[in-house]
Amino acid sequence: MASRDIHGIDAPWGAFRHVGRDLRKVDGLAKATGAAMYTDDIALPGMLHAKTLRSPHAHARIRSIDAADALRLAGVHAVITGEHLPVTYGILPWTQDETALAVGKVRFVGEPVAAVAAVDEDAANAALKLIRVEYEPLHAYLDPFESLARHDPPIHEGRKDGNVSKHVHLAFGDVDAALAEADVVIEDDYVFHGTTHAAIEPHCAVGHYGADGVLTVWSSTQITHYVHRALARVLDVPAHRIRVIQPCLGGAFGGKSDPFSLEFVVAKLAMTTGRPVKMLYTREEVFYTHRGRHPMHMRYRTGATREGRLVGVDATIVIDGGAYSSYGLVTTYYAGQLLTGPYAFATYRFDSTRAFTNKPPCGPKRGHGSVQPRFAFEVQLDELASTLEIDPIEIRRRNLLGEHTTTVNGQRITSNGFARCLDVVEHASNWKTRHGQLPFGRGMGVAGSMYISGTNYPIYPNPMPQAAVQLKIDRSGLVTVFTGANDIGQGSNSIAQYLVAEELGLALDQVRVVSADTDLCPVDLGAYSSRETFMVGNALIDACRKVRPLVVRAVADHWQVDPSRVRFVDGVVVELDDPPLQPAGVAVGGEARPGASPPDAAAGRRWMTAAEAFQLAEARFDTLGATGAYNTPTLGGDYRGGTIGAAPAYSFTAHVVEVSVDVETGRITCEKVWIAHDCGRALNPMLVAGQMEGSAYMGVAEALMEAHGVNRFGLHAGPSLLDYRIPTTVDTPELAALIVESLDPEGPYGAKEAGEGPLHPAIPAISNAVFDAVGIRLKHLPFTPGKVLAALRARKDAAAGTPAPALAGGAR
């Protein structure tokens, strides 16, 4: 067994016992009853509370910081500033441009400048007011085009290319020739405004520095391993003396996948004061911390034949990165690299530029880098369909990429259920009798997408496994799984339990999962790029298949039968007839009850409990355990950047959305979303459906309500959940999650991702549905009532022959 093994898609014991069922999450009851322990629930003896002083300027030099008065305040234990934590870090090794507290300069309103540890938050807050910082304000760049046009003073000093964070230009085939020959070319501008994650749990971290010199940091992170590395670097403590633990986590969506200021600050303050230190961000601080979806200005040209076959796509994208790099290098690639499915086109070119601006830094949000271009492209495809008078679903069918193929930019496609996704949403929504035929004001739109299921590229280049697990097999019949994976609510711990129970033939309660603790668990790279189920799942199967033969052999030898006649079912080992029969009558997914005899026993067959089997094996082979690992195969195009966006498998999604548009108020109501998603095998259909619904919900919100913006001073426009509007239950449309299973040859039992892909089509499908409803094309997000009214007016004026006024862009 090895990290690159392919384990096949079949059930290990004949028929699946746990996989494919709507099982509870391992932490479901704890969360529902309030028993779950989140980072903020941690309270250690003598613990101090820390608060952060933040920049009031979008761009300024720090002349001086005077913390003397703050330090004198009763209850204050320490004040630190950038000089105490000067080492830079950043999630990507090539762009380490952040410091935990500003050094010399601030680059956005809300950037951390100093931190205080005190006996309670009141004292810490009072101390913040006593810290005097002298700033010299600099010109604030709030518009990426301005950042690209000038850079004096630059946002980051010492860079060759001014305010350019990253530029990528890639071309595949002769796009210009293809577009010149195309029967039609649609060219247009699209704007994605920028949104944030709005996870319900704010960031929180607790630092503890023990007498043994071990630094422990509990953090609400989705990347324990990278935080571990970053702490070692910044604090100059050897990594083996640092332990990072992710407690139960209240949502992330990509917003907790960077190392953050507070993690370094609590660690430093714990080391400075000798006391445990906690920092919990307020909701306002979470908005400044951001790392949300990048605003993008996108120009697309798409050419097609008269029959609607795509011949070329040409994209120019300007990305507003905010003040720091974060994942920006990857974002800049993803903005182009992830568009090359689910449709085939023979030529493709993209030019994407990420600019620094003096705003909260952008980063990855659910559907990292690809939700914005997907919006632009799927709307453009719809324009193509209406121009050519082809049904929008039909035009998508005519351009199917197919399975077991390669995209224009060299990505390997294995399983592909997109055609089926289109069929399913078309049928479920009664598209054929309703699209184009609903009364004015009501309409339907479709869109499709493809997304990575893990990525083959670790964030820092290294040849070690991308996912690894360890199993401990106990005499009691318990198997403990140790995995570095971060369960951020997506259910990776639950998946680990189901898979191990499936592989070892155990009842669910015989498997417990310990995760995301760097002292206990083998390294996993973290919860990003929709990699956990795919990669950790494969690592788990790998580990199980190393240890299972030992247990089976111990039992077989004990019974003196051939190992093929030993079968584990829900925690009971039974002897099969020769030839083997299906074991019957054992309760599905139930508890293992040693002592209770399964029905087979009555038939005179031998049986024992899994615990007894483990004991036999332990007596024979010594302490039982196994490690397992996963690495992607070598993937990607043979060019610089060709591995970015290369995934071991891709998921596919199609949405049909139905909207109603109130032409008097300009309000769009999303009535229903049909979501068909190809997740490979649905290991737990309920969890898959939950991800599909949650994704669609988030997409609808980004289209109609959410907007992360700053005012003309660079101050966040509304850093609260009152003014940053996520939908409530009454705003949420009816969601129909329609699972499509195209068993992937390399996924665990054929599974692929389900957490990010299903978001993509929601946004363009709404725009396309609005076109069907009232004949306007919305290309600038968000689709506010003001924009709808302006577009309706422009359409009316155009029909009447008068020139259309410019869109009222600021209208809300």
Next chain:
Amino acid sequence: MRTAISRLSLVEPRSLRHALRLMRDEAGLVPLAGCTDLYVALNDGALRATRFLNLWPIEELRVIEPRGPVLFIGALATYSSLIRSADVRRRLPMLVSAAREVGGRQVQNRGTLGGNIANGSPAGDTLPVLAAAEATVVLGSATGTRRVPFTAFYKGYRTTVMRADELILGIEVPEVEGRQWFCKVGTRGAQAISKVVMAAVRAPHPRVALGSVAPTVVRVPKTEAALTGGASVDEARTILMSEIAPIDDIRSTAAYRRHVAGVLLGRFWEQTAAGRPVY
């Protein structure tokens, strides 16, 4: 979370009279009802006060009952109790509609009518209802009770004629003749501050009140006069759009608010036309 709350004190009155005496005797004592506005202000750091008078236990402020020709609604009536009250439903259905639009269930269980009035946000959802219903605010102090017409209660943005030693005891709503209408255009379906909120009564002399279009809730006399005088709704709409002076903010733009106010007027007129069922 801020822990500042721990330095605050809550004064528990034994009775309404005691509460009024405490209000007279202690400057800076802030009455606290459901605390849904106060909590936000405190956590935000916008409120300096440290001593609060807990009105919540004063049962007589919770009463909702017809009193002669008027319907009395105690200041402590919560949105939930307004929604449940048969009297309010019968006599002032537009207040029920407004109450249903406030926040979410938790805020409806805790937030009070008196708090909404005293808080005086131009976006307060019940305020256009009270303005359109020509309600009267009943104010109490240690020295007595006085009544102020609701339309004269606000002096400007979040300022009222209430004295520092006074409490709102409740409101009195006269019989409202004509069809009542209410609509809130929020930024989302719940937990939202309105972009525009409107309450109106279709009577021989129609009454129209709007929130979120001026520093305080407003009636629009010119629009009302036009409707009374038999102007078409389109004419009235034009008048309305010049009669209000909304602003741009994070929730909307002045232009959009003006437009939507006009749309709402049209809907009010259409939906309250004779023969149409009440919503």
